[in-house]
Amino acid sequence: MAVFYSLSYRWQKKRYGKAATKTPLAGIYQATAPASRSLMRENRFLVVDCEMSGLDASRSQLLSIGWVVIENARISHASGKHLLIHADRGAGESTRIHGLHDATIAGAKSAAAAITLLAKQVPGSVLVFHHAPLDLRFLQQTAYDNFRCPLLFGYVDTMLIEQRRLQLQGAESGLRLAQCRERYGLPPISGHHNAMTDARATAELLLAQTSYLGGAGRVSLGRMGIQCSRHQYVRGV
C-alpha cells in the first residue's frame, strides 16, 4: 500500500505537473509527498467534508466545503473554514438534508474560488475524509472542470480505518460517522449537519482512532492507510 501510494503520487505529479503550472493548483504540484513512514504527530492534516446536491458527480455539484486543521495531534479550532458554493442549477433535492437553500447560497463563492482556497491549504498536508471516494469524486470533478487538472494529495479515510479495526476485531458495526464516534465515547454532534461540523467531527474521530492505534507519537501515515488521490474524470464540460 505504502509503496503504491508513493509510486502513484510520483506518477501523477509527472503526469499533471505541467498542466498545473499557471493554475491555482501549481503549488500542490511543487510540494513533496508526505512520507508514509512519518508519524501522525509530525504531520499537518487537513480534514475535509463536502456537501453536494446529489450523489452523482456527473449530474450534481458541490454545495459547500468545510475543513479544519490538525497539527501536533490537536485540532486547531480557529483553523476551521466553511465555504459555501454557488449553485448553478439551484440546490435541488438535497436542500432538505443539508439545510442549504438557494437564498443562503447566493453570495457564496464560485466553485473555482472554493477549490483555489482549498488548494492553498493542501501543500504539506495530509487530507482526511470520512468515506473519501464520494468527496474525492466531487472535488476532482470540480477541480478538473475549472482548471483542467486534478488535485494531488495523500489522504486517509477514517471510515477505512474503522472498517479495518472492526475486521480485526471480527465485529460488524455501522460505519457512519456518528456510529464510529460513539464507539470512541465522542459526544454526539450538536446542531444540524453541515460540511463544517462534519469536518470537525471527522477530525475528532481521527484523533480517537490514532489514540487507539498506539498514539500520535507512534502511528505512521502508512499505518493509517495513506493513499494518493487519483484523477477521476466522469463528466465532460
Place this chain on the structure above:
Amino acid sequence: MVAETNDVQNFIAVQALFQHLAESNLEYLSNNIYVAYQKSGGELEVGTGEAKPVGLVMVRSGSLEIRDAQQNLIDRLSAGDFFIPRVLAQAPAEMIVRVLEDCLYYELSESAFQSIRSNDEDISRLCDTYARSYQADASKSENAPAPAVRKQHAFTDSYLDQSVKDYMTAPAFCASPNITIRRAAQIMTNNKISSLLITEDERLVGIMTDRDLRTRVVAKGVADTEPVSGVMTPKPHCIDMRGRLHQAQLVMMSSGIHHLPVVDRDVPVGMLGMSDIMRANNLEPLSLTRGINNATTVTELAAVAAKLPDLVVKLIERDTRPYEVGEIITSLSDALTRRLLRLAETVYGKPPCTWAWLAFGSQARQEQMLGSDQDNALIYANNADDSADAYFAPFARFVNDGLDVCGIHRCPGDIMASNPKWRMTLAGWQQTFNYWIQERSPKALMHASIFFDMRPVAGDLELVNHLRGYVLAKARSNTIFLALMTQNALEHSPPLGFFKQFVLEKDGDHNHTLDLKKRGTITIVDIARNYSLAAAISEVNTISRLQAMERAGVMSRELVASLVDAHEFIAGIRLQAQGEKFHAGDTVDNQLDPKTLSPLVRHQLKEAFQLVRQAQAAMKARFGGGVL
C-alpha cells in the same frame, strides 16, 4: 465565511467558568482552543516545556483523574471540569493525570488563558481559588492520616501560627506536693517566678501562684509549714506544647487565669503567661480584647467591636482554619459579654444571688461567624427569690441591648436573658429541660435543640455544670427523645441533586443559592449533638464532640475523621463566601451561589455532602428506631 456557532463555543459558553463571558470573549477563547483526545488508561502530559504551552485543560467528554506520585486520588474531572497544568506542575507533589473514560478535551493556549485571566476578575478569582485549593490539597489525600498538617504554610507569618512551645517559658519549675508552703515561696522568690507547678511522678497535679499565697495562705492565716498540697489549685488548666497561642489565650480568658502550664502528654515542660502572649504579637485579637476590657461605656465597647469584621476578613485572608476563626470570634463575643456584665454591675449594683450567664447555640459551641446573633439566658441558684429576678430584668436588658449595639444582633426568636422565660433558677431549668426531653413532639424539640448546646460565659460555672450533668443523664436514658432528635436533625439534609442542574442554570431563570449553614454545617452539628446526648459527652464544640465520640467508641475513627474534615471544608467555604460578601459591601449571610465555585471545590463539596448523608443514615439506623 459564514457566521455560525460551533460545538466548542457552544460548550464553553455554558460552563461555570466561562458562562458569564460576552460573545466576543467566548469567540476569542474558542479560537485559541485546541482539541485533543486520549483513550482510557492513557495519561495527559502536564509538563510546561512544550512549544505551545497550555494554560487550561477542559474536559469535553469522558473523565480524568488526578493522582499524586503515591497514587493518592486528588481530583476527578468530568465534562466541563478543568485543570490548570501550571498549577499541577508546581504542586508540591508530582501529579499524574490519567484518563478514566475515553476523553475528548480542550486545551486553551497559555497566552489566551493569561489574557482572559488578567481581563476578567471572576475568572482570575476562580483560578486563584483553584490554585490555592490545589496547594492546600496536594498534601491531603484519601489516606492522609492527619488533616492538621494541611495549610500549615498558609499562615506561617501570623500570630496564629505561633505554637505555644515557641513562646512558653521553659523549663517548668516543679516541686513535690509534700514540700512546705514556705519552701515553695522560697523557690518562687529565688527563681523570680510567680507560679510553681506541683508534680507527682512527673505528672502535673497542681499549681501554686502568687495569688494563691496571698488569698489562701496569708489572708487565711495558714501556717507556712503546712504542705503545699493543701493550698495549691489542684488539676489546673493546662495546654499541650503543640497547641496554638490563641487556644491558650482562650483557655486563660475563659477560666480567668494568667498562667497556663504547658505540658507534653501530662508532663510539664514550661509555663505560658498572659504576658508571653502579649509578647508574641500585639495583633488584633489581643488588642481587641484589651480594648474590650478597657472600655468603660457601651459606646466605647461598640467602637472596639466595630473592628471585628475587619479582623475576621484578615483572618480569612491569612487562610486561618475555620474552627479557629470561630473560636476567635467567640472569644471576642465572650469578652464583650463579660465586659457588658461588668458594666451592668456598675449600673445596677451587685447581684443579689449566685448566677451564671449562659450562651447557647453557636456561641456555646465556639463556632460563631460574622452575623451570628445572640442566644443567651440566665440561671440563678435555687435560693433566688422574686427580688433576684426584679434585679436581673433590667440587668439582662442592658447586656442584650449592649451586645446588639456591638453588632451581635438580638435573637429573632427572643432566646435572650432579657426574656423572662429564659431567666430561671437551676431547678426551673432542670424542669424545663425535663419537659423538652419527655415531651414527645418534634416541634418542641426543634425549638429546643439550640438549648442543648450550652456553655457558661460568666458567673458561677458550677450552676451550669450541674444543669448540664442533669440534662445529659436525662437525655441519655430516653430513646424516644433521641429518636425524635434524630428525626429532627434529618430535616436538614445536604443537597445532592443540587449540582446536577449546575450547567443548565444559564438557560433557566432559577436563582439557585445554597444555604451553607442550614444545609451544610448544621447537619454535622446536629449529628455531633445527638451522639453527645446519647453518650453523655459533655463537650459542646462540634469538633471536640466528634473527637470525644471517637474516644467513647460511639463512632468509628474513619467517620469521625471524615466528618471533621467535611465540617472544616464546608465551614471554610462559608467563611470564604462571607469574607467576600463583606468585602463587596453585601449583607453577610450564609448563602452561596454555587456558580462561583471552581469545579474542584464543587467536587469536594459534593463529596462532603455525600459523607454527611452517610453519617445521617448511620445516625438514623442507630437512634431512629426509638420512634416506633
